[in-house]
Amino acid sequence: MVTAEKARVATIWLSGCSGCHMTFLDQDEALIDLAKKIQLVYSPIADVKVFPENVDVTLVEGAVANDHQEEMIKFARERTKILISLGDCAVTGNVPALRNAWVKSDEAVLKRAYIETADVNPQIPTEVPELLPKAHPLHEFVKVDYYIPGCPPPSGVVNYVITELLAGRTPNMEGKSKYG
């Protein structure tokens, strides 16, 4: 896919627990080799603040649970060649989607946290991104090219997928990662 120049890789963190980013870091010493092949152009662990143009691979952790995340994922999709759902939250909704069992789940969860369990100023915060009525997996909003299930996926699988893609091959996911 990319020859002489380093591949431009991004990671995004939506409604997830950061565990999928931690599994990325669990590549440990393999990160040192990876650093020779990729440039991390956007990530919560890097300082660039605006998702850039021309990204080769974007790994996305987390479900889409609020309006800014919906905007973010659409914005990133337009600027990315290969978009990957990393982990069960991105693939199925997983933990953030547990609230979907409630009708008007956004109201139910907010009321519990900010009114029922508050001592001073009980109120639902308003000057913050608005929760969507449900939490959604990524593919309900954008086209997803690859899925890596797992909560989180094993770091070896993350390394395998990235390495294969950088080599211009299609990763074979059979038997590599399971849900949970």
Added chain:
Amino acid sequence: MKEIVISPITRIEGHAKVTIFLNDDSSVRDARFEVVDFRGFEKFSEGRPFYEMPSITARACGICPVSHLVASAQACDDIVGVTVPRTVELLRRLMHMGQLIQSHALNFFHLSAPDFLLGMDYDPERRNVFGLIEKMPDVARQGIRLRKFGQEIIENVAGKKIHSSEWVVPGGAKWPLTKERADYLLSNLPEAQDTALKTIKLFKDWLASCTEEMETYGDFPSYYLGLVTPNGGLEQYRGKIRVVDSDGKIVADMIDPYQYSEYIGEAVEPWSYMKFPYYKPLGYPDGMYRVGPLARLNVCSHCGTPLADEELKEFKKLGKNGVVQSSFHYHYARLIEALFCIETAKDILEDPDVLSERVCTRTRPIKSEGIGVAEAPRGTLIHHYKVDPQGIVKSVNMIIATEHNNLAFNKAVTQVAKKYVEAEKLQEGMLNRVESVVRSFDPCLSCATHMVGQMPLELRLVDSHGKLIDRQIR
């Protein structure tokens, strides 16, 4: 009124933004640390069997899942009325040491070191762990391996590095530790200890060059809260709560976790999804206190392991009456704790009881309520569950470590913004300093969002009703 928005704050474990409010003459008036997403664990845990709680709540955080696991396991032990066997206690504590080691290594090497070792004003495109690998491969490798050591403790005890919830059962543990695994960990321990000692030295040498940062990075009096052992030593796994004031006087001691709600209240502000816990006897917002590594070293009288105790003596000299007040020293405190955890892990691994195979008991819920408390890497973590006779969860309250520091965050970002931000000549490095004080606290926010399509350095002029008058992008 003008504002500067830094969004998202990067190299922290979570998404947040900072808004800096300016006076008419463009000097900094105030600053706010705003957390912008929320998932709702307290609600969606309702109606689920209590024994699922460790597995669900671990998913609150991929960096400190083990702290949630141990707090949740304790609350579940409480519900089933069981005192767990000593071996299980040792193993859970060992796993928690692994957690603290990896999390502290992560904050230091992967997230904060780019500021210290590459520089606050270094090219933002490379001011990250990959930039560090490029520039200082040896330091980066040591950091990566230290974090790996912590993660491997968790994996060898509980089966998985992240979300190893299957191993945790109310009243016990699913499987014992094998001798092979214990020996493997022991064989890697000297390198980890060596890295911790070297890093402490590296950090102390570097400290000499940043007296200004020490005085402005959240340097203010506050209360401190943390767990202690029965004789007042450093405790991270389970214990009683101690609170000290800014002069180091103990104002509350040996508080049973069951009494937490008498001491800790929670407030809400419309601009953040993170609540504002406060020390109830002082009220809101005066009851500001800090938790986490700095607070833990401030509330304890000793660590209890030889190398860490030696460092603690030096650390305490940085403050008055043994209370170190600059948030900048969270970093130093974190490194001392990492050393303590490595020493403690060694003690546990060498304890003959740790390999016992009697780790599991059969249990049923007998109590309607359970509380668990642990010191997560970032501070005191409380899980409180109420269940029905069948063990179905009726209500959950969780006070997350990072939340306790919310009032202090806001004070610290204001202090740094006042010192470094010049709105007329705004530069990226100035804003990175504001972010860097946030990193010193190492906040671990529940996930949140990035703002997109919006420039990161944005000056907004708003009228007193908050209406946008002018917007300038740099």
